[in-house]
Amino acid sequence: DQQVKQNSPSLSVQEGRISILNCDYTNSMFDYFLWYKKYPAEGPTFLISISSIKDKNEDGRFTVFLNKSAKHLSLHIVPSQPGDSAVYFCAASAKNAGNMLTFGGGTRLMVKP
Amino acid sequence: DGGITQSPKYLFRKEGQNVTLSCEQNLNHDAMYWYRQDPGQGLRLIYYSQIVNDFQKGDIAEGYSVSREKKESFPLTVTSAQKNPTAFYLCASSIRQPPYGYTFGSGTRLTVV
Numbered sequence: 109d110q111q112v113k114q115n116s117p118s119l120s121v122q123e124g125r126i127s128i129l130n131c132d133y134t135n136s137m138f139d140y141f142l143w144y145k146k147y148p149a150e151g152p153t154f155l156i157s158i159s160s161i162k163d164k165n166e167d168g169r170f171t172v173f174l175n176k177s178a179k180h181l182s183l184h185i186v187p188s189q190p191g192d193s194a195v196y197f198c199a200a201s202a203k204n205a206g207n208m209l210t211f212g213g214g215t216r217l218m219v220k221p
Numbered sequence: 222d223g224g225i226t227q228s229p230k231y232l233f234r235k236e237g238q239n240v241t242l243s244c245e246q247n248l249n250h251d252a253m254y255w256y257r258q259d260p261g262q263g264l265r266l267i268y269y270s271q272i273v274n275d276f277q278k279g280d281i282a283e284g285y286s287v288s289r290e291k292k293e294s295f296p297l298t299v300t301s302a303q304k305n306p307t308a309f310y311l312c313a314s315s316i317r318q319p320p321y322g323y324t325f326g327s328g329t330r331l332t333v334v
Binding site (some may be wrong): 110117129138142144149150151152157159163181197199201207208211212213214 | 223227252260261263264269271302309311313315316318319320321322323324325326327328330
């Protein structure tokens with residue numbers, strides 16, 4: 109049973125437009141959420157996170173929104189740049205699972221010049 | 222600079238041979254993890270260790286073994302019992318207190334020839 113799901117395996121966006129990556133979860137005990145970015149043949153790097161006490165966190169071009177009632181989070185990238193082309197993973201940690209993260213399956217973002 | 226180092230970057234193994242992937246961190250992190258990524262797939266947890274001399278199986282531990290004799294090191298052995306070992310292997314580490322997040326190594330691409 110996948111507790112964290114990224115239902116879109118890929119997304120294509122024009123440079124300068126907004127990219128919206130979505131993530132759904134089922135475990136109501138999740139209280140901290142992260143987004144990682146991964147280039148081919150490299151390890152994922154941390155992008156942005158949000159605690160369940162907030163509904164929005166912003167860092168430059170990246171904003172994460174959390175809708176707890178819908179068990180849904182999204183990552184917005186504005187404006188999108190070709191260098192943003194990568195695989196994005198959302199991850200979650202639960203109050204009763206300590207430091208263990210549960211990852212989604214990833215979404216491949218392609219930003220076209 | 223603190224970080225997590227995986228070696229080698231590329232590794233070729235003959236069928237029937239065991240091979241060990243190295244993972245070293247100087248971040249003073251207590252917890253370490255091994256993940257496997259197959260093409261177009263997400264991250265699957267192989268083994269994790271929360272503390273020295275202790276480790277637990279993840280979702281796909283069959284055919285793998287680990288040791289955690291030092292805080293800094295968490296080597297992964299891919300044994301001949303692993304039926305499909307060709308994959309990209311990622312090591313990560315983390316603290317055990319919130320906020321949680323993993324630091325990943327750059328990965329090892331293992332190919333069975």
